[in-house]
Structure formats: structure tokens, C-alpha cells
Amino acid sequence: MKQSLICLTLALALSAGHVWSAPLPESAKIDEILAKAWQKQGLKPNAPATDDVFVRRVYLDIAGRIPTTDEAEAFLKSSDPQKRGKLIDTLLASDGYVSNFFNYFADILRLQTDVKGQLTGYAYANWLKAALKKNQPFDSMVRELLTTDGSAWDSGAIGFYMRDQGMPLDHLAATVQIFLGTRIECAQCHNHPFDKWTQMDYYKMAAFTYGMDSRKGYSFDMKSAAVGVDKKKMKGPEGAALRKDMQMIKESVGEVTKTLRYTQIKETDRLPKLPHDYKYEDAKPGETVQAKTMFGHEAVAPEGGTRLDGFASWMTGKDNPRFTTVIANRLWKKVMGMGLIEPVDELMDSTVPSNQELMTYLEELMQSKDYNLKSFLRVLYNSDVYQRMPSTKDVMLGDTYAFIGPLMRRMSAEQMWDSVATLIQGNMDAEAASPNESAEKRLDVLGKLYDTLSEQNPQDIIARVKAMGGAASNPEKDAKIKEMTAQMSEARRKGDKEVANKLSQEIKKLRGGDKGDAFVAVLGEEGARAYQQDMKGGYKMAKKPDDKKVVRASLDKSALRKLQASGASKEEIKKKMAEMQKAAQERGKSAGMVAGATRASDMPSPAPRGHMLRTFGQSDRETIENASREAAVPQALSMLNGPVADAIINPGSSFGGHLAKAKDGSEQVNSIYLGLLSRYPTNNERQVLDQVVADRGDNAKADIIHALLNTGEFLFVK
Numbered sequence: 001m002k003q004s005l006i007c008l009t010l011a012l013a014l015s016a017g018h019v020w021s022a023p024l025p026e027s028a029k030i031d032e033i034l035a036k037a038w039q040k041q042g043l044k045p046n047a048p049a050t051d052d053v054f055v056r057r058v059y060l061d062i063a064g065r066i067p068t069t070d071e072a073e074a075f076l077k078s079s080d081p082q083k084r085g086k087l088i089d090t091l092l093a094s095d096g097y098v099s100n101f102f103n104y105f106a107d108i109l110r111l112q113t114d115v116k117g118q119l120t121g122y123a124y125a126n127w128l129k130a131a132l133k134k135n136q137p138f139d140s141m142v143r144e145l146l147t148t149d150g151s152a153w154d155s156g157a158i159g160f161y162m163r164d165q166g167m168p169l170d171h172l173a174a175t176v177q178i179f180l181g182t183r184i185e186c187a188q189c190h191n192h193p194f195d196k197w198t199q200m201d202y203y204k205m206a207a208f209t210y211g212m213d214s215r216k217g218y219s220f221d222m223k224s225a226a227v228g229v230d231k232k233k234m235k236g237p238e239g240a241a242l243r244k245d246m247q248m249i250k251e252s253v254g255e256v257t258k259t260l261r262y263t264q265i266k267e268t269d270r271l272p273k274l275p276h277d278y279k280y281e282d283a284k285p286g287e288t289v290q291a292k293t294m295f296g297h298e299a300v301a302p303e304g305g306t307r308l309d310g311f312a313s314w315m316t317g318k319d320n321p322r323f324t325t326v327i328a329n330r331l332w333k334k335v336m337g338m339g340l341i342e343p344v345d346e347l348m349d350s351t352v353p354s355n356q357e358l359m360t361y362l363e364e365l366m367q368s369k370d371y372n373l374k375s376f377l378r379v380l381y382n383s384d385v386y387q388r389m390p391s392t393k394d395v396m397l398g399d400t401y402a403f404i405g406p407l408m409r410r411m412s413a414e415q416m417w418d419s420v421a422t423l424i425q426g427n428m429d430a431e432a433a434s435p436n437e438s439a440e441k442r443l444d445v446l447g448k449l450y451d452t453l454s455e456q457n458p459q460d461i462i463a464r465v466k467a468m469g470g471a472a473s474n475p476e477k478d479a480k481i482k483e484m485t486a487q488m489s490e491a492r493r494k495g496d497k498e499v500a501n502k503l504s505q506e507i508k509k510l511r512g513g514d515k516g517d518a519f520v521a522v523l524g525e526e527g528a529r530a531y532q533q534d535m536k537g538g539y540k541m542a543k544k545p546d547d548k549k550v551v552r553a554s555l556d557k558s559a560l561r562k563l564q565a566s567g568a569s570k571e572e573i574k575k576k577m578a579e580m581q582k583a584a585q586e587r588g589k590s591a592g593m594v595a596g597a598t599r600a601s602d603m604p605s606p607a608p609r610g611h612m613l614r615t616f617g618q619s620d621r622e623t624i625e626n627a628s629r630e631a632a633v634p635q636a637l638s639m640l641n642g643p644v645a646d647a648i649i650n651p652g653s654s655f656g657g658h659l660a661k662a663k664d665g666s667e668q669v670n671s672i673y674l675g676l677l678s679r680y681p682t683n684n685e686r687q688v689l690d691q692v693v694a695d696r697g698d699n700a701k702a703d704i705i706h707a708l709l710n711t712g713e714f715l716f717v718k
Helices: 002-015 025-041 051-063 069-077 083-092 095-109 118-133 138-147 156-162 168-180 199-209 231-235 237-260 307-316 323-336 356-368 373-381 413-425 437-455 458-468 475-494 497-536 557-565 570-594 633-641 644-649 654-661 665-677 683-709
Strands: 212-215 264-267
Touching (some): 025 356, 025 373, 051 069, 156 264, 458 497, 644 683, 665 683
């Protein structure tokens, strides 16, 4: 039987032309399973992918960007019969893999950096990058996300809970959807109308994670401030001074500790209670619910562990009926364009994969690899089916796909942005995989601040606050600030920027005095000085582009030489130079808009509204996998009229530098095609483009680049 299957696989391969043989037995097993399905359905696989199709696809799929001109040329010229497998290994080991799969998991996890406790958001992003960089097994990553508590400076994994702080029931629904591929959110309000889950099931599951509570900052013992105070006197007229003292202490401590808000989370024994309108007979409204799993065996806490430890072990266990299926199916979809189970996160007891044998094998493969994502992906990328030409026909909702090759799909927003950035800046993989140093530095400062506060004696803080007058509001100063603010607004209305800026600085100084006094009062002079020095040594939240990488504007010297050789007058040359200088400055301005020296993974998550990433469908990270790959008019306008093409063609860009080295029109066309499409033009294309060069002269390059940037071949992953 086995021999006949091997013969069948070989026959199918030969019928479609030569295909690179899978170097891994696990990859060959995938092809063998698919070959049986093709035979049953009377299908033939797609033809083997050509080298130019493969190299562009594998860079986009693994590193999240198109290859540079040099990378594409090196692969196309190589005669090594093992070059595909070697390139796969190189890319999986690259920082580009970290950048690309960070974008992928950030979309699934709804990772946001711009949330309450912004530093916690950046710490979360840094944690995810670090986990991918060291190739942490997926089950280990999930256990860490589910069980880690403490401070953001100790582990960014607390960002998983902080993402939904204050919404524990919603967080549970997202957790189950992400890791178990099951939609249970309907059961939060009533028994699920289409599945077996009840509202009681939902609350029992929520009980596992309900105790994760975000601490809003450092907890100062205000009871110490009230020691010896007669509470009755506090309420009377004679208690005004005492109330002022208490207010001063509260404001001073609050001023110092507000930077610590939303940077810590702690597991508590808190359990959920059924809602007031609970209408089912198995319990009464308001009853406390104990933790219990929805399916499979019970989640038992290990010795010395908590119920959350038991929940994490249950969820990620190899005997969990859905955990392995979901991650194996998600990654198959990422590689091939469609899951064996669709949608990937709506599993029910009745769900049947499009190829049950293959789904079972992928589950076994994931477990045998101990959830090593790179090892699992390596098998998929080395399969013959992955290395075939793409299927270009859309698979309609409800239809199945036999996987006769990968599905062609539009680039994601991140792939688009990172490909443009690569054309401008060259290979930036290493920089994109590095953690945000600004966030790391500031988190370190917060950790020191927390330790310093913890070492303080509350009574000493109280004494210092009282002695300094604290940070309580000063009525006279408040009135002064209000008056100056009105004057500043009036100055701005009249357009007097100098006066407005001066008033703004004075207001800032008045307000800053309270802040400085508060730090001295709470931390002491030495502690306040150390904190200020640490903050000065920190970084700004947004990285500045490396000056050496910023694309610079430059004159088109070849056009200038032609003008001089034509015998033009000095006045004509001077006028032309001025026009060229202005155009070069505009190109430089355009380049600065899109160059930025950062890949998508190194930017805020998600990018700001109006950014090219959002224009091309980047998720807003509000719901799971909320990105869009649909075409839209703003995208076309961005590519046709936006700064992208100007930035790419700029002689200071990586792509422009290669183009500038071309000796003639034919070499220029080769350089353009190799840089944008990772291939050389066909003979038919060359005939057309040679005529374009002859007709359009110096404008031909820009025309060709604009045209290719807006073709499906550039915009799609083939």
C-alpha cells in the first residue's frame, strides 16, 4: 500500500512537470496525503512554482517582505539543487521571521501598545518579540500568558490581561476563541443558540481567570496618615486642617505614583457572580460560581499552584481536544492561504475538516515537534504543495479547497509596508526584531521607583509632605494659572505665537513646582534626584530614524549633464537646476513620509489612523484577526498619487541606488523588474518597455515603476 502511494505521488508530480522533491519525510507525508485526495477527486496539482515566484513568495511568507534586489538576484543565479530548502532555513532563522510573525500574533492577540498603561503595552510587544526570537514553544508561551502576574518590568506577558483590564468576562471569551478556536461569547448573556454551551458553562470557565486584577499603581497605606486622628473631629469645622493634611498626602503620593498605574496585575481569589437577570433553574441570580472546564477532563491545580495554574495546564495539554488543532490549523492557513477548518475559530463538535487525514497528521506533527513553531513551519514550507504555482480562483464561503497549491492572496498591510520600506531602506530585519529600547529603559526606571517607594517608611513620607506643604492645590496659584491660560488662548487666537509660547512655559513651570515638591516629599531629596537622573537618561517613546538611513534628496546629474552638453545658456541651466532642486526636495520630503527607518513590527500597534498601514487594512486590534486584505480606493490613490513611488525611485533609496548603477535603458528595466517583482522582464515585456524608454526618455523609469507598483503581480503574494 505504502509503495503504491509513493508511486502515485511520483506520477502526479511527473504529470505536472518537475517539482523540487521534499527534503523532509514529514513534508513528503503531507504531499502523500494530498495526492490521495487529488486522485479521489480527479484533480491534478498546480505546476511547480518557478524560482522567481518561489523566492518572492517565501520571503513574503516567512520574513514578511519582498527580497532585496541582491537577495533575489543571488537566488535566481544559484545552481544549488538544495537552494530552496537552504533559503527556508535561512529565513526561519532570520530576524525577519520574528518581525513577520510578531505582526501575525499581534493581530490574533489584539496586541495594542497605545492603551492604559502604555509602557505595559510596549512591554507586552517586547515580550512577544523575545518569545519568537528564542523560538519559545507555543504551549509554553500560552501558559506564560495565562499565569504570569506581577509588574510589567518583570514580565511583559501581563499585557495579555491588561489588554482587557476591567472586562474579565470579555477577556475569557477572547482567550477561548484564540487558543481553543471556540466562540462562546453568546453564552455570556444567555445559553448559546447554536452550540451546546450554557450561560452557566461560561461563568464556570470565567472563574479560572476572573481573579486576575490590575493594580492601578503603588498602594500607599493611608491608614498610617490617620493614626491618632479623632474621626469625629475630622468632620467638624476644627477638622479643616486635618482634612487638608490628608488631602496633601493623598495628592503628593498620587503625583509620584501615577506613572505606576496599569503596570501591575495580581491573581486574587475573586470569583464571578451570576448576573442579576440570570433566568435558568440551575442557580439563582447573584450566586458565586466555582471554576469548571467546559469540555475534556477537569483542570486540577498542581501542588502549591493556583486554579489558574491548573487552567493553563489543562488548556495547553496534549490531551486537550482543541488546543493543538487550532494552532496547527491557524499555521496551515497562514502558509497555504486557507485552513483545513474554516473559519479557524468557530469549532463545534460537528466541525469536520476538509481533509480529516491531513488535519490529524498536522496535529500529530505539532505534538511531535513539542509545539516548536519553526520546526512545524519548516515542514510546511518544504512540502511540494507549498512550492507549486498558486491557485488564483477565489474559494467561495462554504466551498472546500483541495490544496493543489497555495492560494494567491493580497499582501497584508504589514507585508506591503515592509516591502516598501525594504525598497527604500534595504534589509532592516535585525532592527525590527529588537525590543523597544525606550520602553525597556523607562520600565527599568519605574521598577526602581517602585522599589524606592516600597523601602520608604509611611510615617517619614507623611512628615516630609506636611513639612513641605505637599502637592495640594494652592488657590492663589490655581487662579494665576487660570488667568495665564486665558491669556495664552487669546494670544493664540490673535496669532501671537511668541507670547503664547512664553505663557505656556510659565504655566508649565508653575505646575511643575508641585510635581517636583511631591517627589522630594515622598522620596526624599536623594530619591527624587536619583529618579530625575534616571528619567533624563531614558529615551523618548518614539525612535528617531537613523540619520544614515534617511533617504536624501539629490539632483538627477545625468539630466543635468545632458542639458550642459546641449549648449544651453547659463540662464537656462540655472533655471533648470532650480526646478530640479525643488523636485529633489519634494522627493526627499516624500521619502521621509514613508521611509522612517522602521518596519511595521517596530511601530505602535496598531499604527495611527491615516498611516499607510491602516489604509491597506491593518487591524485596529479591537477584535481578533480584524485585518482586511480587500482592495479599496484609498489604496489605489496612495500608490498612484502618494509618496511611495517618489521615495522608491529616489537615488538615495536602496532600490534607487541599484537603478542608478544601470548603464542603459535595458539594464534599468532589468533593475526595476528585479527590485519590484523579483524577476527579469519577459521578451514581450521588454519589447513594450524598450519603446516606452524611447518615447518617454528620462520619464520612462518613473512611468514603469508607477505601473508595476499598481499591478496585481506586485500587490499579491503568488
